[in-house]
Amino acid sequence: MRFSIVVSTQPASFSAVAYKERLPESLATIKRLGYDGVELAVRDPELINPDELERLLAQFGLPVSALGTGQAYGEEGLSLTHPDAQVRCRAIARLKSHISLASRLKAIVIIGLIRGKRVEGVACDQAETWLQQALEECAAADRSVKLALEPINRYETNLLNSVDESLRFLRRVGAENVGLLLDTFHMNIEEPSILSSIESAGDRLLHVHVADSNRWYPGAGHIDFGGVLTRLDRLGYQGYSSAEILPLPDPDTAAAMAILQLRRCCGLETGGWSDRGAAVIR
Amino acid sequence: MRFSIVVSTQPASFSAVAYKERLPESLATIKRLGYDGVELAVRDPELINPDELERLLAQFGLPVSALGTGQAYGEEGLSLTHPDAQVRCRAIARLKSHISLASRLKAIVIIGLIRGKRVEGVACDQAETWLQQALEECAAADRSVKLALEPINRYETNLLNSVDESLRFLRRVGAENVGLLLDTFHMNIEEPSILSSIESAGDRLLHVHVADSNRWYPGAGHIDFGGVLTRLDRLGYQGYSSAEILPLPDPDTAAAMAILQLRRCCGLETGGWSDRGAAVIR
Numbered sequence: 001m002r003f004s005i006v007v008s009t010q011p012a013s014f015s016a017v018a019y020k021e022r023l024p025e026s027l028a029t030i031k032r033l034g035y036d037g038v039e040l041a042v043r044d045p046e047l048i049n050p051d052e053l054e055r056l057l058a059q060f061g062l063p064v065s066a067l068g069t070g071q072a073y074g075e076e077g078l079s080l081t082h083p084d085a086q087v088r089c090r091a092i093a094r095l096k097s098h099i100s101l102a103s104r105l106k107a108i109v110i111i112g113l114i115r116g117k118r119v120e121g122v123a124c125d126q127a128e129t130w131l132q133q134a135l136e137e138c139a140a141a142d143r144s145v146k147l148a149l150e151p152i153n154r155y156e157t158n159l160l161n162s163v164d165e166s167l168r169f170l171r172r173v174g175a176e177n178v179g180l181l182l183d184t185f186h187m188n189i190e191e192p193s194i195l196s197s198i199e200s201a202g203d204r205l206l207h208v209h210v211a212d213s214n215r216w217y218p219g220a221g222h223i224d225f226g227g228v229l230t231r232l233d234r235l236g237y238q239g240y241s242s243a244e245i246l247p248l249p250d251p252d253t254a255a256a257m258a259i260l261q262l263r264r265c266c267g268l269e270t271g272g273w274s275d276r277g278a279a280v281i282r
Numbered sequence: 283m284r285f286s287i288v289v290s291t292q293p294a295s296f297s298a299v300a301y302k303e304r305l306p307e308s309l310a311t312i313k314r315l316g317y318d319g320v321e322l323a324v325r326d327p328e329l330i331n332p333d334e335l336e337r338l339l340a341q342f343g344l345p346v347s348a349l350g351t352g353q354a355y356g357e358e359g360l361s362l363t364h365p366d367a368q369v370r371c372r373a374i375a376r377l378k379s380h381i382s383l384a385s386r387l388k389a390i391v392i393i394g395l396i397r398g399k400r401v402e403g404v405a406c407d408q409a410e411t412w413l414q415q416a417l418e419e420c421a422a423a424d425r426s427v428k429l430a431l432e433p434i435n436r437y438e439t440n441l442l443n444s445v446d447e448s449l450r451f452l453r454r455v456g457a458e459n460v461g462l463l464l465d466t467f468h469m470n471i472e473e474p475s476i477l478s479s480i481e482s483a484g485d486r487l488l489h490v491h492v493a494d495s496n497r498w499y500p501g502a503g504h505i506d507f508g509g510v511l512t513r514l515d516r517l518g519y520q521g522y523s524s525a526e527i528l529p530l531p532d533p534d535t536a537a538a539m540a541i542l543q544l545r546r547c548c549g550l551e552t553g554g555w556s557d558r559g560a561a562v563i564r
Contacts, residue, residue, distance in 0.1 A: 155437035188504075189470070213471060214472060220474060222474060
């Protein structure tokens with residue numbers, strides 16, 4: 001099992017991001033804590049110098065597990081299901097720009113909140129058709145890049161909350177490089193059984209977000225991460241488990257506790273590592 | 283353990299209410315299913331004929347476990363922590379009207395969303411002070427009526443989400459007849475451990491809402507209701523466990539499944555009852 005943690009490449013208002021500023025310092029800490037990679041939340045790839053980014057990532061020896069795209073919706077309102085065709089068009093263009101960066105970084109692209117919310121007056125089937133068309137167009141832009149659709153809890157969107165709904169929707173999408181992202185925080189609210197839903201996702205599963213029931217680091221709530229990681233392992237899941245967590249009580253403690261608990265759940269030796277974690281916490 | 287279920291006395295937009303219309307028919311079904319009482323969601327007691335209501339309740343032999351007040355916020359924006367003193371004043375007046383009806387019905391009054399949300403620019407301490415003053419004034423209006431403050435998850439309000447926060451706040455409130463309502467759906471999101479938080483609430487606990495992790499009837503999600511009800515029993519809790527659940531897959535099935543599962547969790551004989559439940563479901 002490989003572990004990564006979300007870092008925003010720019011200041012962001014979305015709360016469940018451990019690190020939001022000072023990218024080099026954040027990457028240094030993440031590497032020191034023993035993470036295998038980093039997930040980057042990128043509002044707009046145009047604002048990034050990819051050479052500089054690659055240099056930084058190489059410096060710390062951190063691959064990129066996935067690119068988060070939700071800030072394009074959260075900060076700019078770009079939505080793949082907006083009733084205004086121009087907004088949908090700009091959202092697709094933005095996503096293609098993410099895909100192009102992801103291709104360079106060999107990362108998955110996350111389809112989270114950039115799908116938007118179904119607004120009043122738009123039928124569910126219409127919204128899903130727009131989303132289907134957008135995903136097919138984006139998936140065709142570069143078949144080597146995988147797109148991971150994330151079921152998100154009812155409070156954050158009214159479009160594709162559960163694994164079942166999302167799997168049903170994915171069957172409409174004619175593209176092999178589109179699959180699922182499962183987030184334990186959202187699953188705790190939406191899934192009757194977290195483990196059964198992991199099972200249902202099966203080989204459509206491309207990426208996993210780990211956050212506890214209160215969106216703190218694993219171990220701070222009541223989700224059974226031992227069970228989750230064991231089930232992923234048994235399914236033959238080869239991707240990352242990526243901590244998308246609140247920076248509480250502070251970013252470094254959250255990051256240190258997350259990997260400490262995740263490794264413990266895997267039965268991984270945490271001695272030397274745990275010392276490194278403890279050094280960061282205090 | 284006594285069980286009740288939420289019924290709205292008027293059409294309502296709030297989703298987690300099993301029954302929203304046709305009060306007599308709803309009460310008849312609830313009685314037939316074997317509930318011990320009913321919780322009434324009342325936007326404005328002035329719109330109710332209390333004699334008629336009492337007659338109906340007596341006809342079905344259903345006591346009222348609690349009065350929900352959140353629709354006054356949801357539909358009319360009345361909030362105990364609104365920065366506009368006139369709105370706070372109207373919210374307090376409304377709550378006193380609920381208290382007067384509750385006194386007649388011997389019911390608890392719920393302080394849920396009527397506390398409002400802390401709006402931008404209002405300091406947390408200021409909002410809590412307004413809430414404290416409002417609760418002290420309302421509690422003094424009739425000491426025989428208990429007010430139950432409900433911790434509500436982060437997505438619905440930014441004011442008092444967890445049991446810990448709410449207990450800390452309650453220590454500021456100088457009134458013996460103010461306590462806590464715990465809702466298992468909210469607890470699943472906010473509490474590191476549902477059972478430990480029930481324990482912490484201890485004798486401040488006045489009322490319990492039962493809904494599963496997905497807000498469906500108990501048994502449709504992953505909350506351990508056997509553990510919850512056992513813990514309540516061990517604490518000596520004498521109040522109701524009241525189903526505040528989504529009317530899914532339909533109101534009657536939701537209500538029937540809720541009491542079936544709750545009674546099973548208590549180890550109560552469900553044979554005859556279950557037949558009655560089955561008769562309603564199909």
